[in-house]
Amino acid sequence: MTTNVTNVKGKFSAREIAYCGLFATLMMIGANVSSFLVIGGVPITMQTFFAILAGLVLGSRLGTVSMLVYTLLGLVGAPVFAKFSGGFSVILSPTFGFIVTFIMVAYIIGKMVEHSRTKTMYLAAALVGLVINYVFGTTWMYYAYKLWAQAPEGFTYKMAWLWMLPPLPKDIILSIFAGLFALRLRKVIKID
Numbered sequence: 116m117t118t119n120v121t122n123v124k125g126k127f128s129a130r131e132i133a134y135c136g137l138f139a140t141l142m143m144i145g146a147n148v149s150s151f152l153v154i155g156g157v158p159i160t161m162q163t164f165f166a167i168l169a170g171l172v173l174g175s176r177l178g179t180v181s182m183l184v185y186t187l188l189g190l191v192g193a194p195v196f197a198k199f200s201g202g203f204s205v206i207l208s209p210t211f212g213f214i215v216t217f218i219m220v221a222y223i224i225g226k227m228v229e230h231s232r233t234k235t236m237y238l239a240a241a242l243v244g245l246v247i248n249y250v251f252g253t254t255w256m257y258y259a260y261k262l263w264a265q266a267p268e269g270f271t272y273k274m275a276w277l278w279m280l281p282p283l284p285k286d287i288i289l290s291i292f293a294g295l296f297a298l299r300l301r302k303v304i305k306i307d
Contacts, residue, residue, distance in 0.1 A: 131177055134304070138169040138181035139188065142217070143195040154281045157210060157256070158197035164289040166217035167224060167244040171237055171297030172304070175225030182217040189214070209264045212255020213248060220244040234298055241294035245286055253279050 127135070145161030152159040170178040185195060194201045196214065205211055224240035257275040260266035267274075 127180075134173055135177055135181040135184060138165065138173060138178070139184040141165045141168075142182065142185040143188075146195060146197045147199055154278055157213075157278050157282065159282050159285070160197050161289070162197070162213070162217060163220075163245060163248050163286050164293055166220045166248070167241050167290055167293045168297055168300075169217075170221035170224040170244060171228055171240060171293060172301050173221070173225065174229055175222045178221030178225040179218055182221045186214055186218060207259075207263060209256045209259035210252070212259070213252035215255070216248045216251045219251065220247050223247060228297075232298070232301075234295070237298045238291060238294040241290040241297075242287075245290040249279060249283070249286075 142162060142165045145165040146158075148161050149159050166182055169181050172178070173181060189195045189201045189205060190203050192202045196205055197210070200208075205214070221244075224244040227240040227243065228236055230236075253275050256278075257270075257272050260270055260275070
């Protein structure tokens with residue numbers, strides 16, 4: 116008698132659980148690869164790359180679950196966020212908006228590539244994910260500094276964006292790489 120490993124709607128197969136765990140773990144590693152390099156108030160990490168990769172490779176459902184697992188682990192206190200931080204108080208961090216975007220990015224770009232699995236769509240989705248991450252995360256950071264965190268002297272929305280300029284070239288290159296790599300990787304691991 117063989118066991119059917121196909122996914123029933125709402126349930127996860129062992130393979131899907133393993134993939135979600137793998138991408139949550141990659142986020143934990145990516146958060147701290149170089150996070151001790153901080154520009155402005157923003158740690159330089161590989162998180163955007165892995166969030167984009169999760170959405171592109173795992174799709175909207177599993178990509179979202181993997182980013183949600185990562186976020187929840189950090190919020191309950193596991194030191195998985197940048198600079199090995201964790202705990203519920205991270206919600207008050209000016210950079211918490213970027214963490215929120217990882218869930219949104221995985222879902223939105225996962226949906227995009229579920230509708231079209233072309234190289235152009237993978238690249239476009241990766242860049243859309245980057246834009247979502249930067250716009251939402253930077254806006255959150257600005258308002259966090261203005262409303263509850265101690266803003267530097269003369270802090271403006273323009274200054275928040277200036278802080279985001281140094282990691283931008285790295286993130287553009289990594290997003291394009293994620294788009295190209297995900298298309299090949301998805302064929303190899305056969306998520307669907």
